Amino acid sequence: MAVPTPARGPIRLRSPFARAVVPVLGGLLVLVAIALFTWGIAAYISRGGTEVSERLAPTRFEVASIQTAARIVADDGPIMLPGLNTTTGERTFVIDHAGDDPATGWVVYAAYPADGDPTCTVEQVVGTSEFVDCDGNHIDVSDLAPPPAGVNPVVEAGRTLVLDLSGVTQPT
Numbered sequence: 001m002a003v004p005t006p007a008r009g010p011i012r013l014r015s016p017f018a019r020a021v022v023p024v025l026g027g028l029l030v031l032v033a034i035a036l037f038t039w040g041i042a043a044y045i046s047r048g049g050t051e052v053s054e055r056l057a058p059t060r061f062e063v064a065s066i067q068t069a070a071r072i073v074a075d076d077g078p079i080m081l082p083g084l085n086t087t088t089g090e091r092t093f094v095i096d097h098a099g100d101d102p103a104t105g106w107v108v109y110a111a112y113p114a115d116g117d118p119t120c121t122v123e124q125v126v127g128t129s130e131f132v133d134c135d136g137n138h139i140d141v142s143d144l145a146p147p148p149a150g151v152n153p154v155v156e157a158g159r160t161l162v163l164d165l166s167g168v169t170q171p172t
Contacts, residue, residue, distance in 0.1 A: 060154075063095060063161040070102035077129040078141045080111060081163065092121055093163065095153060096129070096141050106153035106161065109144035113137070116145070 013019045063069055063079065072079055078096040092111035099105035112120050113133050122131035122144065129141040154162045 059164070059166040061163040061165060063153075063163055065159055066102040066155055066161050067159075069095070069161045070097050073097040076127050077124065078109075080124050082111070091165070093147060093151065094122075094124075094131075094141060094144055095161070095163065103155050103158055106155070108147045108151055108153050108163065109141060110147050112145050113139055114143055114145045118145075 013022055061081065063081070064072070069079065073096060078094045080092070080094050082092045094109045094111050096107045096109065097105050098107065110118070111122050111131075112118050113122065116133060120134035122133050122139070124131050125138070131139050131141065131144065133139060150164070150166050152164045154164050156162050
C-alpha cells in the first residue's frame with residue numbers, strides 16, 4: 001500500500017538571508033516589468049521613428065475665434081502663449097493684432113527681446129502691450145523678436161485664429 005504524501009503549502013523561506021533577498025528581487029522584477037512596459041508604449045507612440053509626429057508635438061495651435069482674439073488684444077493687450085508643449089519655454093509666442101478687421105492684421109513674436117537671447121523670456125505687464133525681460137527692462141510688444149521661419153498666424157475659414165508652428169524645431 002502506498003503512503004500518501006502530505007499536501008504542500010506555500011514555499012517557506014527558512015534562512016534569514018532568503019527572507020531578506022527574495023522580496024527585494026521580486027520588487028526589482030516588478031520595476032523592470034513596469035519600465036519595459038513604459039518603454040514599449042513610448043516606442044509604439046513614436047512608432048520608432050526620429051521624425052516628429054503630430055501626436056507628440058502638434059504643428060498647429062488653435063487660439064480662438066478671430067472676434068474673441070481681437071477683443072482680448074484690444075482690451076488686455078497681446079496674447080501670450082507660454083510653453084506650447086515644452087517646459088523650457090522655447091516655444092513661447094506672443095500674438096498681437098492691429099487694425100479694425102479681425103480677419104487681418106495678426107502678428108506673431110517670439111517671447112524674448114529682439115536684441116536678446118532666447119533664454120531671456122519676457123513676462124507681460126497685465127492688461128498692456130508692455131513686457132518685462134529677464135534684466136527688468138520694460139519693452140513694447142514691437143520690440144520682441146520675430147518668430148522662427150514658418151511660424152505664422154492663420155485665419156481659417158474667416159473665423160478661427162490658428163498659430164501655425166510647422167517651422168518650429170519640435171522638442172525631442
